């Protein structure tokens with residue numbers, strides 16, 4: 001990486017370094033070498049995340065962004081047309097989340113204040129949250145901070161998010177002749193699972209999905225195996241508990257149930273986001289408090305005790321070939337970060 005002439009230049013350089021989830025080593029190495037060359041304190045934690053630190057006054061203000069992107073084939077070449085950045089090669093741009101990586105790193109390059117700022121660069125956000133799950137929290141000198149990882153206008157604050165459960169129900173039986181064994185035990189299990197899915201889909205403030213259905217048998221044979229898997233998302237903690245009770249109620253001799261809580265929902269109180277709102281309003285940005293069923297590193301890190309707030313970064317159409325971000329928004333993010341640090 002060369003010393004950037006602007007945040008757009010830095011963004012362009014970062015996007016050109018391939019970092020699809022699972023292939024983040026090159027971008028980490030480039031940022032590590034660059035930080036060393038610029039005299040910025042930088043370490044890899046035991047989980048593999050990169051942490052850059054400047055300033056001495058504690059507690060530190062945290063900035064977090066993920067370096068990985070969803071898959072693409074060709075090298076990402078950023079082009080600017082009338083102030084809008086897109087990928088010349090007609091695939092994702094990588095603004096999710098390199099827009100934030102660029103804005104935060106560009107801010108850090110020019111920063112020489114006393115307030116300590118720690119930039120935490122995570123990996124695997126698009127797949128299994130490997131970075132945020134394994135982040136060594138003992139290396140962090142503060143608990144509060146900001147993330148710009150939502151493809152919404154700058155001014156958006158993700159205030160309320162849902163809990164996400166992944167669920168799996170597996171039914172097994174002694175197979176048999178489907179015309180002679182009656183009632184058919186697998187049909188009975190199938191109906192029970194269907195009733196639970198129907199009940200979960202009716203729970204308030206929730207989204208239920210059946211993503212995978214598998215069975216193994218020929219016609220005329222009672223299936224020895226059925227597997228159902230999906231997700232359940234809810235803004236409502238009561239619904240999230242009820243869904244788990246419903247699923248667990250299926251467990252028995254023939255049926256096993258596995259539920260993984262991938263992320264606990266959270267709600268950000270007004271007092272926690274007050275200074276962020278002041279900063280956004282000082283840039284004449286309309287503050288929009290948003291509900292989101294999406295899952296991000298912020299879920300994982302908040303459930304681990306960090307008070308991070310996820311904000312809009314101005315990008316649009318992320319994860320698609322139309323992904324774009326305005327130069328103006330990249331530049332605005334840098335000045336917003338400057339003010340957040342100055343008023344911390």
Ligand SMILES: [Zn+2]
Nearest residue numbers: 096097125149
């Ligand atoms: Zn993202």
